[in-house]
Amino acid sequence: MKQTERERVFLVKNLPADLNKYQPITIQVGDFFDSNSADALKIRRKGDHCHLIKKHTNSALERIEHVIDIKPGEFDALIKATIQSHKKLRYFYPYGKYLCELDCYQDRLNGYVRVEVEFETEQELLDFTPPEWFGDEITEINHEIHENLGIVTFAEMKERYSKKGINLFPVFLSAN
Secondary structure (H helix, E strand, O other): OOOOOOOOEEEEOOOOOHHHHOOEEEEEEEOOOOOOHHHHHHHEEEEEEEEEEEEEEEEEEOOEEEEEEOOOHHHHHHHOOOOEEEEEEEEEEEOOEEEEEEEEEEHHHOOOOEEEEOOOOOHHHHHHOOOOOOOEEHHHHHHHHHOOHHHOOOOOHHHHHHHHHOOOOOOOOOOO
């Protein structure tokens, strides 16, 4: 399946007060090559669904994804061949007519939270006004900042953002 992504990406200042109403799914991503390349090859386990993904970039706001379904056993075999991997909890959080993908990274990146919003048209993308709980927009630098995401720590991410003039503050899930 081939699809075009039109998205904007933001850091998160504060988690929405009612986030605990939504059940997250665990996502594990493994990169076969440089995670920051314009043409990425990766695998992803999203809940019970596993995929092999080939991405190539049209622009900072648009990437083409080729997604192939694979079996969990195939994922388990292929994850061993990746050069790096990371895990996150993804919440699908409604905001007006949009469904925000709020990612809370785990392990070495605990405290790192960002949100993506996808759009049907370029005009919707340009007209979008983010809610108050969104932080700095990172769409233009998202792929650069996420280089080697599977091996960096929160402190290293903080340093990367600092070099871009952005303060990264940790945001943690409450233990409800």
